[in-house]
Amino acid sequence: MTTRTEHAASAPLLSATLSATDEIRVAVSTVIFSLRRSSGAERPAVVIPLVRRTRDPHDGQWALPGGWLGGAEGLEAAASRTLAETTGLAPSFLEQLYAFGDVDRSPSRVVSIVYWALVREDVSSDPALENVRWFDATALPELAFDHNQIVDYALWRLRNKVGYSRIAHGLLPGLFTLADLREVYEAILGRRLDPANFRRQVEGSGTLIPTDGFRTGSHRPARLYRYNHDVELAERGPLPR
Amino acid sequence: MTTRTEHAASAPLLSATLSATDEIRVAVSTVIFSLRRSSGAERPAVVIPLVRRTRDPHDGQWALPGGWLGGAEGLEAAASRTLAETTGLAPSFLEQLYAFGDVDRSPSRVVSIVYWALVREDVSSDPALENVRWFDATALPELAFDHNQIVDYALWRLRNKVGYSRIAHGLLPGLFTLADLREVYEAILGRRLDPANFRRQVEGSGTLIPTDGFRTGSHRPARLYRYNHDVELAERGPLPR
């Protein structure tokens, strides 16, 4: 048995089905989360932008924004490009989700490196773009390729990560009340949280800085906070950058 | 601004540096963890197999086992193949780690999908293979490419995951004592654990089944346990398989 470790040459092994690598193409897609408050007095909803396909594999269906990886472009850079082209915004959080490479996930052989991102809700309703629509992440239509599974996984990661990191701040503008922040958690987790306990938890975490401002408008004014940028939104282990 | 979502065609965007995708090749590598008990009365050590490169990029240096992704081969299948070629063993745990795709991580453009795996220590010392050597994971030489960073990240994931899942069982044979299991945790985490508290924690988790066997030899005999295969080694969210 031969040991194959070379990254610069490949010798056929046992089976002829291990064909040349040139047939494999690399794509980068991104699951972009934002928040949309329905015009009424509703709770905010987690939304993601999808793009309608205009070509043959799954023509007409909705798909995640993405594109081919450029030859002089890193993975994260490709995801950022995707994101800018779709939303026109800079993400407050961007992380690799997973690499999908099943043989039958596309008619041709495609390995998709999928990222997920958060964008603040400020201007995310900036629809100067054709063929882009924002969907409620919990009520998606049938998407192209395996993109439904991918979004499910991204949602799972989001809900998971919100429990042990401070990424929820990445969905809010610079100034916000504790009720705003709690609503983000509630929208992501899908359940109500106790306001009193939530306050103490997040106040004790050292990630919030109280300001002198208050939000007035209804009932007792609520203090405005801003995010403490000394702490990272999420730890990523010993990964580059 | 044009929105690009097509997975089947790529139109050049703004810059000519986004060249054709055919130059990009996809490799799969695997960080394989096992345990090695030094012959003396030592604590077990976390070890990984490395392969000496015999070709030009980083010729002679040690590198992670891996190879080119086959055209008819899924990502996980490619990692399994790698693993079998290196150790001759079936993994007790196999999970995708990360996709590395920086432009300058190799002289040619290579995107590496990296997996990490656990193999039980039974036969992992089966060195019928050339150019393969097992190294203490905490004392590695300088490796080829960015493989030192990759191993660091895999070690971080291992230490992390051992805290909230039962993957430690994946490093032990079918029957083991609580002291065996505790030693695995101690080897991975690098610190001693209280035997009394450890016992209660793991007994209460429902993942262990006590057998009638005991291990004798020194002092009071210890009960042998086996793993409860009804529970998964680790939850993976809504991922396929």
Add this chain to the structure above:
DNA sequence: ACAAAAGTGTTGTACGTACACCCATGA
């Protein structure tokens, strides 16, 4: 008998949850 590991019991602290209660504002 003694050393050492196997195994049990007890206690204190930290933290999350539930919920009662007061405060400040708009209407």
Add this chain to the structure above:
DNA sequence: TCATGGGTGTACGTACAACACTTTTGT
């Protein structure tokens, strides 16, 4: 004045760390 959300106080239960203690073997 009342309704409502902002904000504080408190009691309970679980989880975990620390550590004293008993049990069972080999030597």
